[in-house]
Structure formats: C-alpha cells, structure tokens
Amino acid sequence: MDDSAPGADEMPTIDDLAADPAPHGRFSEGLATRREKVVAAAGLATSALVAVLALLPSPYAIGGPGPTYDTLGTGSDGTPLVSISGAPTYEPSGELRLVTVSVQDAGSRLMTMGSVLRGYLSSSAYTTPREAVFGTDQEADAVEQQSHQEWVTSQEAATVSALEALGTEVSATLTVAVVLDSSAASGVLQVGDVLTAVDGEHLDGFRDLSDAIAAHAVGDELTVTIDRDGITRDVQFALVADADGNPIMGILVDPTFDLPIDVNVAIDTVGGPSAGLMFTLGIMDKLTEKDELNGAAVAGTGTIDSLGNVGAIGGIDLKMIGARRDGADWFLAPVANCSEVVGHVPDGLSVVAVKDIGEAYAAIEAIGAGQTEDLPTCEAVAG
DSSP states (O other): TTTTTTOOOGGHHHHHHHOOOOHHHHHHHHHHHHHHHHHHHHHHHHHHHHHHHSSBOEEEEEEEEEEEEETBBHHHHSSSSEEESSSSOOOOOEEEEEEEEEEOTTTOOBBHHHHOOOOOHHOOEEEEEEHHOOOOOHHHHHHHHHHHHHHHHHHHHHHHHHHHHHHHHOEEEEEEEEEEETTBTTTTTTTOOOEEEEEEOOOOOOHHHHHHHHHHHHEEEEEEEEEEETTTEEEEEEOOOOTTEEESEHHHHHHHEOOOOEEEEEOOOOOSSSTTHHHHHHHHHHSSSOOOSOOOOEEOOOEOOOOOEOOSOOOHHHHHHHHHHTTOEEEEEGGGGHHHHTOOOOTEEEEEEEEEEHHHHHHHHHHTTTTTTTTTOOHHHOO
C-alpha cells in the first residue's frame, strides 16, 4: 500500500471537508458532470422527439393567400379568362381581380406538425382540422363536387345579375326544388311544381317572384298558379317568416334561366361561390362601352345571387393580403364581412364596403373617376 494513501482511520471527516473544500469540490464537480450529462441526454431526447413529431403527418390543413385572377385579363396562353359571346363587348382597362385562399392538404402534399405549427404562428396563414375543409376521406369527392358546382352556379348568377343591372330582364322557369316542413306550403306544393303566377300576375323570372313576395307581409295568403305534370292549377298558402322576420314562401326554387349571352370562364383550378361579385363586375365592364376603371387595379370578393345581393365569404384577411401582393390598390368587401376586415387591411390597400351589385358598380366607377371620398368604408359600417 502506498504510504501516502490514508488509512481507514485517516479518511476525512465532515470538519476536514469543511476546512479543505478540495475533496468536496472534486466530489461536487463529478456529481455536476453526471447531472449535466443526464440533462443533456434528456435535452437530446426532447429535441429528437420534437424532430420526429415535426415529420409526422398531420390531420390539419393550412390556408394562405392564394392566386388572384384578373377577370378582365388573359391566361398565360393569351386566352381571356372571361369571354362573352352573343353581345357586343368592349376592351376595358384596369384590373378586376377575384381573390382566392390556397389550402394545402395532406392528400396533395405531406403535411407535418412542423408545417402546422408554422401556419399557426403565421399572420398570413391559418390552420384548421383537415376534415373541416375537405370532409372525411369518404366525403372528399362529394365536397369537391359541391365546391365545383358552387363555382359554376356563381357564374350563372353573375351573368343574370350583370344583365339585369344593365337593364336586360332575364326570364326563367321557376321549379320547386325543396318544400320546407315548417312552411305553410308543405303538403300544398310538391317538388317539381313550376311556379307560373302569384295572385294572377305572371312570373317572367326570379325577380318577379321576389317582388311578389316582398309586396306581402308574414301571414298573408298567396294564390300561386303552378304547372304540375302539365296541368295548371291554383293553390293557396300563407307566407311564413325567415330568421330575420321577413316574409318567405318556405320553399327552395331551382331557376332555369333563359340567358341571351354565353359567358365562358377559363379558370379551372378554383372552387366555391366567393368569386361571384367579381365575375359580375367583369361581365358588366366588358358589356359597357364606358371605361369604368380608367386603369385602376381593383380586387374583391363576395358571393352574388341572381338579384344582385353580395354575400359573406371566408378568409377575407388572407384574400386582402393576396390582393395587395398582386398589385391591387382597392378592395371590394361584403358588408357582412366588415367586422373581419377592420384591423387586418394590408398597408397600401383601401377597402370599400358593398352590399349589392349597384353599390359595387358605383364604387368602381368612382375609383376610375378618382372620386373616392364618399365611398363607404368597413370602419363606418362596422362602427
């Protein structure tokens, strides 16, 4: 045994350790080193876990500003995005851009928890459960078909709205598609009935039906002339109230419009109804000799119905970002979306609130003329 090594009775006591901290220091240093190794190993394990989670497929979808399309412009091959036959058209100036939201799906590209987290933290994207957008795997095809049908229907409604706003009445065959159980028409009207008159006044189109209903109050009884299986008959039932207390028949009508023009839209990668407003304005601009925009760049969004009403849409904050990115200085927003607009407008973009095609058309005329001081803002509407 080495004489310099202490014997059993020479091991340091607590007092010795206190007087000579070196042995204690060496002991603490060894303990700390082992502790650091444990912590470091735990940190590496956590990092590895985060890295693995970041690569795992996610049941989410991420939305962001999508492409915009100038309804007055052409595609990359020079084909007009919106073309009209059956009536004279005129070459417009400026831009009327429809805007979109681009949604990334796990089915089209591997979505990971990492990309979901980045989307959640981004101010120019949103994260939502995949099924909220695309439905379940079993529903995906039906959801896609519905989106496409809404896209096509919005183009027809835009054509009707544009023509009637310019003074051309569009006739339609009005066929009953649904009779609500809560309606007084339940058991009176049937799916497939064709409405031809109300209180003896012939119905030439959807607007005639709307005007006939608006002339009455909730509870008023109507005499409606119908064609059922080739036989004409009169039926009576009372108007009921909608959620806002307005009089309605309590049915859904599928109108078949007799359009005097054909409108072709050369955009096949977009779905849904939210481009209706910009389709309508694009058609109106091309059908009128007047240069409404005078070179101005305007974007916008909103559904449209055949009566010209502008409806709410989703993702308007992202759509404004896309509009400004692609050079728009002005943006038309549905009045119903104004609470989502305020506080989210990109720098350099001016937003005009509109509730129908009349207001929207007047807005682009004012923008083209440089007379924008009195245009309604979302701040004024939402305030």
